[in-house]
Amino acid sequence: MRLRKARTGSLAALVATALSCSGGSPPSAPAPGPSATVAAPSPSPTTAPSAPASPAAAACKYGKGDPDTFCARRNPALLGDVDAAIERLVQQHPDYFILTDQNGPGGYKVLKPTEYHQGVVSNLQSAGFCAETDTLTVAVRNGIDFSEDYDILLGTGHARRGGGSYRQTCTPPSFPLEAADLISYIRVAFYSIRCPDGIPVPRNAEDKLPVGCTGFVTATPKTKDNLDVKPGLIGTQIDWSFEQEGEHVRVNDFADDVPFNKIVTAVNPGHWLLCATVKAFRGCQFGEVVPDPR
Numbered sequence: 001m002r003l004r005k006a007r008t009g010s011l012a013a014l015v016a017t018a019l020s021c022s023g024g025s026p027p028s029a030p031a032p033g034p035s036a037t038v039a040a041p042s043p044s045p046t047t048a049p050s051a052p053a054s055p056a057a058a059a060c061k062y063g064k065g066d067p068d069t070f071c072a073r074r075n076p077a078l079l080g081d082v083d084a085a086i087e088r089l090v091q092q093h094p095d096y097f098i099l100t101d102q103n104g105p106g107g108y109k110v111l112k113p114t115e116y117h118q119g120v121v122s123n124l125q126s127a128g129f130c131a132e133t134d135t136l137t138v139a140v141r142n143g144i145d146f147s148e149d150y151d152i153l154l155g156t157g158h159a160r161r162g163g164g165s166y167r168q169t170c171t172p173p174s175f176p177l178e179a180a181d182l183i184s185y186i187r188v189a190f191y192s193i194r195c196p197d198g199i200p201v202p203r204n205a206e207d208k209l210p211v212g213c214t215g216f217v218t219a220t221p222k223t224k225d226n227l228d229v230k231p232g233l234i235g236t237q238i239d240w241s242f243e244q245e246g247e248h249v250r251v252n253d254f255a256d257d258v259p260f261n262k263i264v265t266a267v268n269p270g271h272w273l274l275c276a277t278v279k280a281f282r283g284c285q286f287g288e289v290v291p292d293p294r
Contacts, residue, residue: 060130085123101160135233147173179279186283209266219276
């Protein structure tokens with residue numbers, strides 16, 4: 001989730017990188033963000049490599065999920081089964097936990113979060129369910145009508161048990177899906193720009209920042225119909241990369257719980273390349289810092 005350090009290289013190489021991931025999809029509405037002068041963003045450069053079939057999609061006996069599913073909180077039907085899978089994992093792998101450190105009944109401190117999520121999924125699959133995890137939530141289903149999502153790890157690092165772990169029910173089931181079923185491209189673009197008094201605010205679509213201005217960037221997975229992919233279907237995993245010659249912009253995280261946004265502050269005239277990768281799909285913003293016009 002962290003940006004790589006800016007690399008020094010030729011501008012020609014930077015432009016070539018930007019052009020190599022350029023695309024031609026039409027623009028769409030900007031994502032919500034901090035209040036400021038806002039203009040509709042342009043489509044970001046993208047590449048869409050073919051993704052291999054996931055083991056979950058191949059193994060689920062009930063078939064694939066539906067990217068047009070509707071998800072909402074209801075009465076959980078599979079909560080007992082998820083709790084049983086956690087309890088079984090505690091018996092199988094006590095080394096994954098600190099059994100003397102509990103946050104509520106059975107809420108043991110988790111030492112190995114990745115193995116914990118994968119182990120719960122494995123136990124659900126062994127019990128006849130279809131299940132998968134992005135290491136943040138667990139999705140589970142036992143038929144063709146619906147699936148349920150569970151958050152089984154507290155922010156304190158303890159196992160989350162009981163009704164508090166239930167997040168939503170999706171009808172029809174939301175998984176398994178391949179990345180290509182969901183994503184056509186990744187748009188990386190400004191959704192807002194703020195400038196000091198006296199500096200005209202550029203349009204978001206120009207991908208330009210005058211020195212002293214700050215741009216708010218969002219990476220948005222888009223469907224083939226140019227619609228936003230539903231966040232609940234793609235999770236929160238995103239990998240950012242950043243390149244520039246010298247120091248033209250400073251790039252900072254938006255907030256710990258908003259991984260799809262970045263803050264770009266213009267420092268010196270020049271170019272930058274900011275790219276985001278979601279489920280093997282990569283989109284880029286090739287931006288330019290222009291002089292303070294005052």
